[in-house]
Amino acid sequence: MIAAQGPDSLIWWDWVGRHGDEILHKTLEHIYLTAVAVGIGLILAVMLSVCALRFNWTRSPIVWTSGALYGIPSLALFGFLVPITGASVLTAEIALVSYTLLVLVQNLLAGIEGVSPAVRDAADGMGYTASRRFISIEFPLALPQFITGLRIATVTTVGLVTVAALVGHGGLGDFINDGLKRNFSTPIMVGVIGSILLAVIADAAFVLLQWLTTPWLRRARR
């Protein structure tokens, strides 16, 4: 490899130039892995939360289990999964999904349980049915908290996808892993900067989404 700059330099731009296609491809893979994980996590979390709200006795086991999953270090979780599901996309997604659950469930529950009893009473008093009340009152009011949960889950997942490089499906993390193995800093930098950028963009996107979906929370202009 011929360096455009000195060998000391942390990033060789001509390497970056020559790997443009691969970088794009890995970025898309990164987004895809994140989206699938958060999507599945969301579906599971909604089901679990509804279950916890509907059947109160399931609440603590659900919260406890998602907390326990969240508490397992990522590398350890991959270590548990690889002997069973191998170094596959499935392994990567199982791990990623399990990390989203706690944050999503917690924020869903907190959002809905945080709706003030007075509002709930008022809705009941006006004759809302339970499901109607959920759809048109509780859910919209829980939305900000819920989007906060999605935001945290997404940003965390973007970071964790890099670790999935260890099972061969790490999006931009594959560059990091490759660079670490070859002790070559350019791909490391590409992976690091790329994944941080993705995280920051995802974060900003959710802030915008939150602003758009909760007009009643915007501060009135003077």
Next chain:
Amino acid sequence: MTDNSLSVRESVGTAPAISIRGVTKRYAGATNAAVDSLDLDIAQGELVVFVGPSGCGKTTTLRMINRLEDPTAGSIHVNGTDVTEIDPAELRRSIGYVIQQGGLFPHQSVATNIGCVPRLLGWPKARIRERVEELIELVRLDPDLLDRYPSSLSGGQQQRVGVARALAADPPILLMDEPYSAVDPVVRAELRHELRSLQERLAKTIVFVTHDIDEAIDLGDRIAVFKTGGHLAQYSVPTELLARPDSQMVEDFLGADRTLRRLSLLTVTTAQLEPATATTPPLTIEASFSLRSTLDALLANATDLATVVDLDGSVLGVITLDAIAQIASGDPDSEPVRPWAAPRRKR
């Protein structure tokens, strides 16, 4: 001055306990002054109430006395000493300070809370414990509460602990900022009553802030009515305030029934009683009744005469509607008498 004594002591003589001279306070960035060229003297042993609408500078004035704020202009003397000459922390240890809900430290037991200032002053442990037990009795709390955390007490109990803490080092002055505003009305009246009797026993100088004119009239030896912009509207004893409001603002603030309120501060014996005749009116009124209660009784019985009797039943004279009307329409110098003060006076 040793470490564990207070920097402010009661001074002898008749010098005011607190003297505020030309004090102005302008908060950084604020266009209007919070307190504007205020002059005010507070006499030793008096309970002075600052009252006025919210935002008129009562709290700011109070906080300048113990230097939680420093005036932009003017000076404040406590027992003859300019407060800026005393180290703020030291000054505050010698002035009790009570705020809403007592401002108790949630992570300390009731006993530790009460012993706060003595600990700062370096008292020995045994003496602190002794003092704490003395205080808990003084504010009429159950000694069982000493080891509890504040959050497990009721609002009224927390307030009593707050007063006990403020009194711990026996400071000559007590500052209280809307201390009862988070307590329900029944407990509030009780606390006021206790504060009043506490003050009569301990002869502290107390400055009490409230936005509630009823509370001010009920408590104050003297009332300072503030008006918006940090000006003093009127500074008088309650009866005079009620009889002769200086301005429209004070009159409005006192409300439409100020005459009745004033009557409630005066006992029936302050009126001109007619000598008792052979045929005394059947309605009897005890001498400790306020003029307002007397009026109420007269109206309720559709009569304009009643016999006033002493505690032991001896007849003092006859009260008439005319006599009450006479007081109501003037005579502001008549001395206020409070229900709780009445029994003391008898002794």
Next chain:
Amino acid sequence: MNSLKDLIDFLATWSNWTGPNGILIRTFNHLAISVVAVLVASVIALPIAIVLGHRRKGGFVAVAAANLGRAIPSLAILALALPLSIKYGFGLGAAPTLVALVILAIPPLFANTYTGVASVEPALVDAARGQGLTEWQALRQLELPLSAPFLMTGVRIALVQVLATAALGALVAFSGLGSFIIEGFAQFDDGKTLTGALLTAVLAVSAESVLSRVQRRLTPWVDEYQ
């Protein structure tokens, strides 16, 4: 089930426990580097967080720290530390791992401590000043004890995160519990992989539960207060 047997076999072999790459020494390395990292990060983050919290200034720093801590993947920090460590002559292994762990521990420590101190009710601090506590006494006797639960939360989150990331240190040749997992992947040795996974998980979970218990013990008023 085969993997389970491999795990038991691996654990039942005494030589896997001793020696320079044994379970004992790697567990020690793993714990030691994590504790040192949290201590160093505390020395850096706590004084600044406490002072800013006491003055109630710089809340945006706390928010930024919390967000940044989340947005920067721990693997990225580790990966960044490696070339820098090599460039400045500290080499592979413990040095880049420690640097990464310290950087990783700072945001949760800072954000939680700041929030804790700054969230002590201003009226309460005011009451303390009103009783005659000096600024330092108010900080020591009121704000610090009241923010202890937050501070402890920060320490707990930091330590758990650091323990998890120390495992990734294996990627830069740090000999901790993660090394069993990475080596197990490379050698297709499920027993080794599972040993590493199990020990790493147990360490993280016990750290979490021990610190939660310590926290509750230290702040008996919290149940009633909040």
